[in-house]
Amino acid sequence: MSTTCVSRAAELTVLRVRVPGTTANVGSGFDCVGIALDIEDELELELKDGPGATTVVVDGEGAHQVPLDETHLVLRSLDVGLAEWGGRRHAMELRCTNRIPHSRGLGSSASAIVAGLAFAWGIAHPGLELDRAELTRVSSRIEGHPDNAGAAVWGGAILGWFDGDDVELVRLRVPATIGTRVWIPAFEVGTAGARSVLPDEVPRRDAVAQAIASAALPLALERRPDLLLAATRDRLHQAYRAELMRPSYDLVLALRELGVPATISGAGPTVFAVGTQEQLAPGDALVAEGFARHAPAIGGGVQLQRLG
CATH class of the missing domain: 3.30.230.10 (Ribosomal Protein S5; domain 2)
Structure with a gap:
């Protein structure tokens, strides 16, 4: 060179x-x-x-x-x-x-x-x-x-x-005790398509629930990991996009049922989870066919x- x-x-x-x-x-x-x-x-x-x-x-x-x-x-x-x-x-x-x-x-x-x-x-x-x-x-x-x-x-x-x-x-x-997991599927979803299915209006109860969860999210990430499952709960975008990425959405539901603070990463279809090692451990034991699991820092x- x-x-x-x-x-x-x-x-x-x-x-x-x-x-x-x-x-x-x-x-x-x-x-x-x-x-x-x-x-x-x-x-x-x-x-x-x-x-x-x-x-x-x-x-x-x-x-x-x-x-x-x-x-x-x-x-x-x-x-x-x-x-x-x-x-x-x-x-x-x-x-x-x-x-x-x-x-x-x-x-x-x-x-x-x-x-x-x-x-x-x-x-x-x-x-x-x-x-x-x-x-x-x-x-x-x-x-x-x-x-x-x-x-x-x-x-x-x-x-x-x-x-x-x-x-x-x-x-x-975010303290060093907090880790992440990603489950990356082979299929793709374009951001524009994922945004196009979102509604212009949502029910008031969903807006209130989202406001509560999003207000708690910075606190949960910084000092209260026990709040992460509740603070990552979404009412605005993930369910509306479910049919574009059904395997990913079903994996999110399965992980959350186990207590893992799991979400759709961005516009999807990767699944993301954040929490302590204890919170993430049930997800490590879950078999997720069609997904490659990684644990990036x-x-x-x-x-x-x-x-x-």
Whole structure:
């Protein structure tokens, strides 16, 4: 790999980004609670001196699904970042090693957006640390809401929402005694389709129950794991999406019947659970045909490294 400088300002030829997958909603925290998972994509962007073509190489998840040209989501997001923060558009080669499953509710799109913006920051501000507040603001605007995007930027667990054009974000202090499980199926569900089945109105009793559960969720994640089963109970989205992912929804019900705080991860169809080892143990003993079970740690936020 060449280490010749692209320009005096940049003083680099390669940027490397590691970005976590995420789970959103966590049951009751619809569109506002996200958790980073230690399932990471690793990407390298080699900058070339002067104008020219961009090439894209993808290995791993989605390798035969994503575009290999300028329409790749990482590159589209990079261009948004350069428009926000300045910086010269180089000819470049993007190399992606993808480990986050696509169309499974594990935040692959948000992670691609955050990765592209991290590259843009590295080009526009060589030598400066990532401004995570800026990355959160721009990635949330592109992604549509800050749950997945905020978790991918900061890591850990976050509570985030829009206040007008501003993003408000609270980082939750989840103790080391809390773990996670994911059950990943072979089938996919697109986010757009999963959103299209949600009703515009819900019964008042469901809205009240959701408000109670979502109010308890940050407390349960930080200090009261005994509340997690109740705090992850959902009335707004999971049941409405059940027919799009019946095996996943049935698995959630089976896990919750055993006392496991289980939910649909994001728009699905991955099943996610969070809790103490004692709370998660019954799920480890459950046979879930058609699902691959993993136990990722709660992940860190996006990392940018300059090589050369």
